[in-house]
Amino acid sequence: MTLTRREMLKLGLAGSAAIALPVRRMVRADDGPGRISESRLPEPFTVPFAALQVLAPSRVDATTDYYSITQRPATAQIIPGFDTPVWGYNGLVPGPTIEAQQGRRVVVRMANALPATHPTLGYLPSTSTHLHGAPSRPQYDGYANDLTLPGQWKDYVYNDVPNGRTIWYHDHAVHHTAPNVYMGLAGMYLVRDPLEQGLAIPQGRYDVPLMIQDALFASDGSLLFDDDDESGLMGDVILVNGRPWPVMRVERRKYRFRILIASLSRSYRLALDTGDPLTVIATDGGLMAAPQPVTRLPASTAERYEVIIDFAKYPIGRRVVLRNLSNKNNVDYPDTDKVMAFDVVDEPSSTEGNSIPSVLDPNNPVMALDPALAVARRSMKLDRGGGQWTISDVIWDDIVASRFRKVFANPQLNDVEIWTLQNSSGGWFHPLHLHLVDFKILDRNGKPPRAHERGPKDTVYLGENETIRVIARFGPHRGRYLVHCHNVVHEDHDMMTQYEVGTGGDDPITSAPAVWGTPPAP
Amino acid sequence: MSIETEIQPVGSPAVGAPPAVAAKCSASRRAVALGAFTSAYAGLVHLVVAPEHLGHWWVFGVFMIAVGVGQIGLAGWVLRRPGTSSAMVGILGSLAIVAVYFVAHTRGIDIGPAGDDGHGGGHDAETAGPAAIAATVGELVTIGAFITLLPLMLRRRVVNLLGALGLGAWALWLLGGLG
Numbered sequence A: 001m002t003l004t005r006r007e008m009l010k011l012g013l014a015g016s017a018a019i020a021l022p023v024r025r026m027v028r029a030d031d032g033p034g035r036i037s038e039s040r041l042p043e044p045f046t047v048p049f050a051a052l053q054v055l056a057p058s059r060v061d062a063t064t065d066y067y068s069i070t071q072r073p074a075t076a077q078i079i080p081g082f083d084t085p086v087w088g089y090n091g092l093v094p095g096p097t098i099e100a101q102q103g104r105r106v107v108v109r110m111a112n113a114l115p116a117t118h119p120t121l122g123y124l125p126s127t128s129t130h131l132h133g134a135p136s137r138p139q140y141d142g143y144a145n146d147l148t149l150p151g152q153w154k155d156y157v158y159n160d161v162p163n164g165r166t167i168w169y170h171d172h173a174v175h176h177t178a179p180n181v182y183m184g185l186a187g188m189y190l191v192r193d194p195l196e197q198g199l200a201i202p203q204g205r206y207d208v209p210l211m212i213q214d215a216l217f218a219s220d221g222s223l224l225f226d227d228d229d230e231s232g233l234m235g236d237v238i239l240v241n242g243r244p245w246p247v248m249r250v251e252r253r254k255y256r257f258r259i260l261i262a263s264l265s266r267s268y269r270l271a272l273d274t275g276d277p278l279t280v281i282a283t284d285g286g287l288m289a290a291p292q293p294v295t296r297l298p299a300s301t302a303e304r305y306e307v308i309i310d311f312a313k314y315p316i317g318r319r320v321v322l323r324n325l326s327n328k329n330n331v332d333y334p335d336t337d338k339v340m341a342f343d344v345v346d347e348p349s350s351t352e353g354n355s356i357p358s359v360l361d362p363n364n365p366v367m368a369l370d371p372a373l374a375v376a377r378r379s380m381k382l383d384r385g386g387g388q389w390t391i392s393d394v395i396w397d398d399i400v401a402s403r404f405r406k407v408f409a410n411p412q413l414n415d416v417e418i419w420t421l422q423n424s425s426g427g428w429f430h431p432l433h434l435h436l437v438d439f440k441i442l443d444r445n446g447k448p449p450r451a452h453e454r455g456p457k458d459t460v461y462l463g464e465n466e467t468i469r470v471i472a473r474f475g476p477h478r479g480r481y482l483v484h485c486h487n488v489v490h491e492d493h494d495m496m497t498q499y500e501v502g503t504g505g506d507d508p509i510t511s512a513p514a515v516w517g518t519p520p521a522p
Numbered sequence B: 001m002s003i004e005t006e007i008q009p010v011g012s013p014a015v016g017a018p019p020a021v022a023a024k025c026s027a028s029r030r031a032v033a034l035g036a037f038t039s040a041y042a043g044l045v046h047l048v049v050a051p052e053h054l055g056h057w058w059v060f061g062v063f064m065i066a067v068g069v070g071q072i073g074l075a076g077w078v079l080r081r082p083g084t085s086s087a088m089v090g091i092l093g094s095l096a097i098v099a100v101y102f103v104a105h106t107r108g109i110d111i112g113p114a115g116d117d118g119h120g121g122g123h124d125a126e127t128a129g130p131a132a133i134a135a136t137v138g139e140l141v142t143i144g145a146f147i148t149l150l151p152l153m154l155r156r157r158v159v160n161l162l163g164a165l166g167l168g169a170w171a172l173w174l175l176g177g178l179g
C-alpha cells in the first residue's frame, strides 16, 4: 500500500482542491481584500448633502397609488473617485422615497432583477420586502421565507397605516437580510396625515429625511462585508442618505429631520456639538403626545426619530456638527464620532411651520394602553447559544423545521399583552423589532422609559443586561408575524422567531406568492 | 471492472500461501482495512448529520441517509470481497460524493424549495462546516487507499483523472469561476 511521489502529487492536487476551495470563504474573510486606506476616504463635511429622491407613482386612481420598483444592480459614487457596485430599488441607493397619504391604498409592484449570485458572498439573492412600521397583512409583510427570486415579481399591498409616521421598506430575505440591505436594498416611506399636516411644525423643504448608515469599503471602492464572525458589521464610514459625512446648507430657522438608523448593526448616540437640544416630536409609530428636548439621542438600527433642530440662534457662517457619542459594544473608528454637519448660510426664506407646538398627538391609542388591559404577560429572552443568536432558546431554523408552525405566542385578535424583553447576552445590544404592532414602553430596567422613547415604538434598544416591558394590542390582522433582532447580522444567524395573532389568518408564504416574468405596468 | 484480481480475500486468509503472496497481501490488507474504515467513518458522519438536513428539505435528508448507508455497505463489501470491482466502486462512489460536496459548497446547487433556504442545504454556496470537511477527508483517504488496490494500468488512469480534476478545480478558482 504505497503511492509513488508522482501519484502523491496528483492526488494532493485533487485532495487540496476538495478540502480547501469549499472553505475558502472562511480563509478569505480573515485575510480579506484590504480595506480602503483611510487617506482615500473623504474628509468629513466635504461632500455636499443630498436629499433622497422621491418616487412618483406609475398610476393613481380614486383609492390607490401604484408604484413600480425593480431591484437591480447599479453603480454608485459613494467615496469620491470610486465606483461602488450596489443593488438598488430602481438602481438607487438609498432606494427612492415613497410618500403616502394616510387612508389611501398603496400597491408596490416589486420585481427582483438581481444577478444570480452576490458578487463576493456567492449566494442567490432572493428577496422579501418588509415595510417596517406598517401593520400589513401577512403576505405583504416581508415574511422572511416569502421569497421573490431573481426573475420574479410580486405586488405588495399597503392600506393599513393608521396615522402619519416615518417608516421604511427594506429587504428581509431569510439568512441574507444583512448583505441584501448592505448592498442597498433600503428606502424610506413617509406617511402623512391631516393632524400632522395641520401642525405648525416644519413641512416641505424644511422636513428632511436622514437615512443614517455605516459601511466598510474595499480598496477598489466596493462594499466590504465583514460581519466579525456574525457579531455585527461596524463600518468606518458614516453615510447620510448615501453620502459620507455630508454637509448641508441650512437657513436660520427650525428644521424637522426624520432620522432613520438604517445601519446593519451600529447604534448611535446623537448630539449637537453646540450642546443644544434635539427636540424629538415623533418616534417609530408617529407623533408623540408632547415634544421631548434631549441633548443626547440614543438610536439603534431601524428606530426612527423625528427631531426639530432650531438653527435660528446661530449666526450665518456657523457650522453645527451632528455628532455620534456611540454606545457600549460598538466598534468605533476615528471618524465614526461624526455624522454630518449643517452650515448656517442664510436668513429664512419662509417662516411657515417654524414652531414646536407643546401638544402634538395626545390621542394615539397605543400610548393610552393601560397595563390593566393586559390579558397575558410573556417573557422573551435574547441570548447566544450553540453558536447562534437565540430568542428564548429558539432560532429561525427551528421555525423552518417546524414547517412554520412553531410560534412564540398566540394572542387573540385585539388582545392586549405585556411582553418582558430581556437581553441576557452581556457584550452585545439587541434592537428588538415586533412586526405588525406599535407598542408602548412601560419601563426600562424598572424605571420609566427615557424621554425620547415616550412615543409609539416598534423597535426597542436593549443594552446588555437590560430588561424592558412593552405593552401592545395585537392586531389589526390575524396571522403569523416576525419578531427579531434588528441587528440584521444577528437576525440572519438566527435571531428571529414569530408569533401568531388569532387563528386562520392569511398564510404569509402561500397566499400571495411571487410570480415569474417581467411585471406588466401596474 | 471485469477482472477479479490478485488480491486475496481478507475474510478468508490465504492459509498456506507462498511467502511472496503473503507479503503483498499484508500491504493490500492494510489498504483494504484503511479504505473500509474511512468509508464507514464518512458514512457515519453522513448519518449523524442527516436529521438536520431532513429538517431543511426531506430530499437532502434522504440523500444523506442513502450516502451514509452506501458508504457503510461499501466498507462491508470491500472487507468481504476485496478486489478491483469493489475498489473501483469505492473510488467512483467517493469521488461522486466529494464532487457533490464540492459543487454545493462552491457554486451552490440550485434545487429544493425556495422557502426552505436554510443553512447546510438549499441553493447557496455556504462555506463548508466541520462535519462536511470531516466526511470529505474520510472519502479522500478511501480513494487514496483503494487506488493502491487497482491493477497498474487502471491505477495510472484513475490517478491521472484525479490529478486533472484537481488541476481543473484550482484553475477554475484562480480564474474566479467558483462564484
Ligand SMILES: [Cu+2]
Binding pocket: A389, A429, A430, A431, A485, A486, A487, A490, A491, A495
Ligand atoms: Cu441582536
